[in-house]
Amino acid sequence: MILIPETEYELSAIRAQGAGGQNVNKVSxxxxxxxxxxASTLSDWLKERLMHLKDNRITAEGILVLKAQQYRTQEANKKDATVRLHEIVNAANQVKPTRYATRxxxxxxxxxxxxxxxxxxxxxxxxxxxxxKNEH
Incomplete structure (x- = not known):
């Protein structure tokens, strides 16, 4: 499991979208x-795998952008965003075994x-x- 240091990603608070009333309108x-x-300290092999993912959250410049707004608190959304980042990186690190055709x-x-x-x-x-019976 690969852990990414906090210095390698940038977190910024924004206002959430959607329903939520006054809380959503005034709290970021x-x-x-x-x-x-x-620019990360990941291996070149893993960087290449991440860049070739067909994920619309990765820009052409190689920046992965995640938006977390599921929870009401900023702390919970920070944790959710970092967990999702680690899931994406660790999933790219997994190599599926080659499948051989059988009869x-x-x-x-x-x-x-x-x-x-x-x-x-x-x-x-x-x-x-x-x-x-013979039907006529």
Missing amino acids: SAIHLRFDIQ PSYGSKQRRLESKTQRGQIKQMRGKIASD
């Missing part, structure tokens, strides 16, 4: 977090075809029943 409780990926076994193919045949027979039984 929302937080803007700005993290410069290129279904002979037995699994047979079981699949048998279940399809049984299902078809069930559906066939739902049809109209032929009557013995």
Whole structure:
């Protein structure tokens, strides 16, 4: 798990958007977090991974901008923003194992075809029943 020092990102308080009445209108409780990926102390490999993320919160200059306004207090929004920053960086640090294509076994193919045949027979039984009388 990678921890980013507080000196590498900038927090600024802004007014939150949306409903909330007088509290929202007068208190700057929302937080803007700005993290410069290129100027950080992260490894070059991780910087490259972060820059290639298809995330609209990362600008072309390589600055990750997060807005936290979920909570009523500035402290809670600061904590939320830093937690989300660490989640993004740690997710980029994870390398998914390569997936190798496999083929279904002979037995699994047979079981699949048998279940399809049984299902078809069930559906066939739902049809109209032929009557013995000659209908004119």
